[in-house]
Amino acid sequence: MxxxxxxxxxKKRAFIYVTRKKGKSISLFILVFAVSTLLLSCYTILDAxxxxxxxxxxxxxxxxxxxxRTSVETNSDGESTVKQYDVSINNREINEIMNSEDIVYCNPxxxxxxxxxxxxxIPGLKDTEDNNMGQVTALNYSALASDFVDGTxxxxxxxxxxxxxxxxxxxxxxxxxxxxLKVGDKLTLTHAKLxxxxxxxxxxxxxxxAFLEVxxxxxxxxxxxxxxITPTAGLPGNRxxxxxxxxxxLSECEPGIYTGEVDFYINDPKxxxxxxxxxxxxxxxxxxxxxxxxxxxxxxxxxxxxITQERLFSLLxxxxxxxxALILTLILIMRIRGRMQEFxxxxxxxxxxxxxxxxxxxxxxxxxxxxxxxxxxxxxGVLGIIKNKLFTDxxxxxxxxxxxxxxxxTKQFTDYFSLGYLKTLLVYICQLxxxxxxxxxxxxxxxxxxxxxxxxxxx
Amino acid sequence: MSFLKRAFLFCIRxxxxxxxxxxxxxxxxxLILTGFAIRDASKDATTDVKSAIGGEVVLSIDPNGPSDxxxxxxxxxxxxxxxxxxxxxxxxxxxxxxxxxCNAVVPDGFWGAGVNIDFLPAAFDFSYTPYGEAARNxxxxxxxxxxxxxxxxxxxxxxxxxxxxxxHVILISKELADYNNLxxxxxxxxxxxxxxxxxxxxILGLFTGTExxxxxxxxxxxxxxxxxxxxxxxxxxLFGEEEAENYTDLSVYxxxxxxxxxxxxxxxxxPEVKGKxxxxxxxxxxxxxxxxxxxxxxxxxxxxxVIISIISGxxxxxxxxxxxxxxxxxIGILLSIGKSKVNIISQFFFEILxxxxxxxxxxxxxxxxxxxxxxxxxxxxGVEGKVYVNVTISTKYLLPVYIIGFLIIFVSxxxxxxxxxRLKPKDILTKMS
Numbered sequence: 068m069x070x071x072x073x074x075x076x077x078k079k080r081a082f083i084y085v086t087r088k089k090g091k092s093i094s095l096f097i098l099v100f101a102v103s104t105l106l107l108s109c110y111t112i113l114d115a116x117x118x119x120x121x122x123x124x125x126x127x128x129x130x131x132x133x134x135x136r137t138s139v140e141t142n143s144d145g146e147s148t149v150k151q152y153d154v155s156i157n158n159r160e161i162n163e164i165m166n167s168e169d170i171v172y173c174n175p176x177x178x179x180x181x182x183x184x185x186x187x188x189i190p191g192l193k194d195t196e197d198n199n200m201g202q203v204t205a206l207n208y209s210a211l212a213s214d215f216v217d218g219t220x221x222x223x224x225x226x227x228x229x230x231x232x233x234x235x236x237x238x239x240x241x242x243x244x245x246x247x248l249k250v251g252d253k254l255t256l257t258h259a260k261l262x263x264x265x266x267x268x269x270x271x272x273x274x275x276x277a278f279l280e281v282x283x284x285x286x287x288x289x290x291x292x293x294x295x296i297t298p299t300a301g302l303p304g305n306r307x308x309x310x311x312x313x314x315x316x317l318s319e320c321e322p323g324i325y326t327g328e329v330d331f332y333i334n335d336p337k338x339x340x341x342x343x344x345x346x347x348x349x350x351x352x353x354x355x356x357x358x359x360x361x362x363x364x365x366x367x368x369x370x371x372x373x374i375t376q377e378r379l380f381s382l383l384x385x386x387x388x389x390x391x392a393l394i395l396t397l398i399l400i401m402r403i404r405g406r407m408q409e410f411x412x413x414x415x416x417x418x419x420x421x422x423x424x425x426x427x428x429x430x431x432x433x434x435x436x437x438x439x440x441x442x443x444x445x446x447x448g449v450l451g452i453i454k455n456k457l458f459t460d461x462x463x464x465x466x467x468x469x470x471x472x473x474x475x476x477t478k479q480f481t482d483y484f485s486l487g488y489l490k491t492l493l494v495y496i497c498q499l500x501x502x503x504x505x506x507x508x509x510x511x512x513x514x515x516x517x518x519x520x521x522x523x524x525x526x
Numbered sequence: 527m528s529f530l531k532r533a534f535l536f537c538i539r540x541x542x543x544x545x546x547x548x549x550x551x552x553x554x555x556x557l558i559l560t561g562f563a564i565r566d567a568s569k570d571a572t573t574d575v576k577s578a579i580g581g582e583v584v585l586s587i588d589p590n591g592p593s594d595x596x597x598x599x600x601x602x603x604x605x606x607x608x609x610x611x612x613x614x615x616x617x618x619x620x621x622x623x624x625x626x627x628c629n630a631v632v633p634d635g636f637w638g639a640g641v642n643i644d645f646l647p648a649a650f651d652f653s654y655t656p657y658g659e660a661a662r663n664x665x666x667x668x669x670x671x672x673x674x675x676x677x678x679x680x681x682x683x684x685x686x687x688x689x690x691x692x693x694h695v696i697l698i699s700k701e702l703a704d705y706n707n708l709x710x711x712x713x714x715x716x717x718x719x720x721x722x723x724x725x726x727x728x729i730l731g732l733f734t735g736t737e738x739x740x741x742x743x744x745x746x747x748x749x750x751x752x753x754x755x756x757x758x759x760x761x762x763x764l765f766g767e768e769e770a771e772n773y774t775d776l777s778v779y780x781x782x783x784x785x786x787x788x789x790x791x792x793x794x795x796x797p798e799v800k801g802k803x804x805x806x807x808x809x810x811x812x813x814x815x816x817x818x819x820x821x822x823x824x825x826x827x828x829x830x831x832v833i834i835s836i837i838s839g840x841x842x843x844x845x846x847x848x849x850x851x852x853x854x855x856x857i858g859i860l861l862s863i864g865k866s867k868v869n870i871i872s873q874f875f876f877e878i879l880x881x882x883x884x885x886x887x888x889x890x891x892x893x894x895x896x897x898x899x900x901x902x903x904x905x906x907x908g909v910e911g912k913v914y915v916n917v918t919i920s921t922k923y924l925l926p927v928y929i930i931g932f933l934i935i936f937v938s939x940x941x942x943x944x945x946x947x948r949l950k951p952k953d954i955l956t957k958m959s
Contacts, residue, residue, distance in 0.1 A: 105837040122819040135738045139705045204742070372575045378903075379567050386557060386561070397549065
């Protein structure tokens with residue numbers, strides 16, 4: 068039997084050691100399993116915290132507005148004149164900007180005037196049949212219009228306009244009540260343009276050639292009292308919010324060209340500078356007459372605190388990793404040094420040092436691979452418990468899709484606890500390296516000695 | 527030899543083993559203490575985020591409150607005759623714990639035509655006052671808390687915000703200031719048509735954010751650049767004390783949004799509010815959206831601490847079991863010379879205790895060093911703005927951590943000893959051979 072033992076290759080010796088020394092194998096298995104589960108869970112949680120920090124940033128959001136420049140020029144007599152440049156942005160430029168995945172919504176705006184035989188607008192200054200018209204703000208998302216955002220007006224019935232809408236309008240409650248209109252009603256609009264002639268307000272478009280049937284999809288109310296002295300078209304209650312196509316269908320603007328403001332809403336405010344740079348890199352936009360206005364004020368208030376939060380967590384994980392590595396190394400060194408007698412015997416029987424090294428490494432691998440497999444499922448179980456406890460369904464969007472009248476189905480569910488195969492593999496490889504290096508160092512410290520020296524040390 | 531002496535001698539003579547045990551115990555204790563320090567610092571960071579977002583309680587007059595009715599040419603007019611929010615109400619609310627600021631806003635509250643300034647021109651010119659068309663101004667107690675500034679739509683670029691103590695001041699847009707070559711500290715004169723008088727206002731600050739927002743403005747008042755922010759005391763001088771001192775709405779800002787309900791309860795019980803015809807509502811919309819991810823973030827930190835503690839306990843138990851099981855031979859000899867099992871277990875327990883007595887205080891020193899380095903590291907990484915990171919070991923954790931540590935040691939010694947001690951000395955020594 069002894070002869071058979073001596074001829075045994077390192078793999079067989081390793082396998083027999085693992086199966087016969089059950090206590091030692093189990094204790095090493097538990098150690099590697101525990102450390103591996105700890106590291107996998109912690110690194111997955113680290114990723115989850117990054118997702119959550121992004122959620123918080125997303126909740127706050129940010130915006131970039133392309134606006135027309137205003138220039139004030141003062142002549143030699145000290146008289147100042149103001150030049151307001153119009154915005155001119157087309158669909159191609161918008162599509163180019165929207166290529167950035169961090170921009171979630173685009174809200175281009177066109178302005179115009181409309182009249183309708185079905186509507187008698189609330190009379191303003193010097194109101195006549197001719198100048199009885201309303202101002203139109205045509206946009207993609209009415210919920211993102213500044214009046215709705217700052218609470219000057221609020222939707223009281225129906226729904227907001229969304230990008231998919233065509234021939235839809237939202238009117239004020241005063242206009243609806245004075246004309247007996249309600250959500251779902253349809254009416255025909257025609258184009259108009261307010262002008263001043265002989266101190267009277269007139270409609271510049273005398274001959275009506277464009278007509279469009281539109282549907283009222285929402286009614287808003289004005290939340291502030293206004294004492295404005297203004298023509299009929301300028302009264303706040305006469306403002307109509309419409310889908311973008313309305314003004315182009317009424318020949319008041321060219322389709323696909325936007326002359327009002329163009330607003331972009333950003334998912335992650337952290338990316339705002341990068342997005343600004345990308346937008347300003349679009350050469351087809353005349354930056355002498357346009358400028359970018361950014362709004363990440365809300366994020367800037369909490370940015371440093373969120374970054375601190377993320378860094379603290381990263382440091383905690385680094386601490387855990389270092390401690391895990393230290394403990395693994397320490398235990399393995401202890402274990403291997405406890406086998407000094409065995410290695411002395413093997414060396415004395417003529418086994419090469421490399422063979423002993425391979426045997427120990429192979430033993431470690433057998434136990435480690437099984438421990439890694441088990442730790443994967445254990446970490447999954449631990450994370451499952453945390454997931455159920457902490458991640459019940461919640462919305463993390465300040466601008467909710469339901470508010471913008473979009474389907475919630477468009478939003479993808481974020482899996483906060485997915486480390487990914489690559490990172491999982493990386494955690495395992497790092498552990499394997501620590502185990503191998505620890506084993507290597509401790510074995511080399513023994514096998515570099517002569518059998519005689521080893522036995523002298525043991526005695 | 528007593529078990530205490532044996533334990534002491536073992537620690538002295540088996541220096542390498544004692545050192546390894548010392549390292550393991552101090553590493554585990556350091557990790558757990560550092561974990562708690564990070565958890566506390568993270569909790570502070572979460573509180574800072576909450577404070578930055580803030581919460582709001584809105585006090586407003588009840589529109590369904592008592593009203594006087596009278597007839598005029600348009601028919602019956604109902605005028606609110608209930609209680610108004612007064613300066614005394616605001617003072618009382620400001621003194622409530624957790625309240626950081628109050629603001630009352632009257633949008634379009636003051637219309638003034640420029641006596642010595644020109645407004646940016648609009649498409650149509652309506653000169654309905656001796657000084658041309660009037661522009662609208664928002665009357666505020668605290669301009670910093672106005673929606674335009676809170677949402678980031680406007681940014682104060684020069685000067686300072688209007689506070690409740692200011693009188694006869696105005697914030698104007700930078701565009702308007704540039705158009706009129708004005709700067710902070712200059713005085714402008716506006717004409718009020720409603721009271722047919724002029725008022726001098728000192729420019730307290732300039733704001734940006736109005737550029738290019740004229741859009742489809744028909745009148746001067748429709749251009750945001752022409753519109754400013756003025757103070758309430760000026761209005762009271764113009765229109766009379768009583769009218770200006772009565773506010774219809776008051777926004778009360780709370781330091782921590784999770785404390786809003788508490789502040790709400792305190793305000794509703796104030797004698798200046800209780801029993802009056804007011805409506806008190808809570809507005810934490812912004813915080814509500816980030817509160818869940820914030821809670822989850824804090825929950826994750828806590829989860830990691832729990833995982834670390836459990837795994838540390840398991841690893842420590844394992845190491846101690848390996849430690850004791852490797853001393854089978856010694857146990858066999860001690861049993862064979864008549865030492866009782868309790869005596870042997872006590873010796874092991876005291877050996878580990880001897881090491882732990884040094885390891886646990888050392889862990890406190892190590893974790894303090896690590897925590898300090900962490901705080902310095904975060905600050906050195908150039909976090910934008912002013913941030914205070916306090917990664918410190920709270921003394922409240924020391925006792926629980928050390929007690930649990932000793933319990934783990936005790937349980938591990940018992941568990942490891944049971945498997946060895948249940949055997950007879952003969953069996954142990956036979957096994958060893």
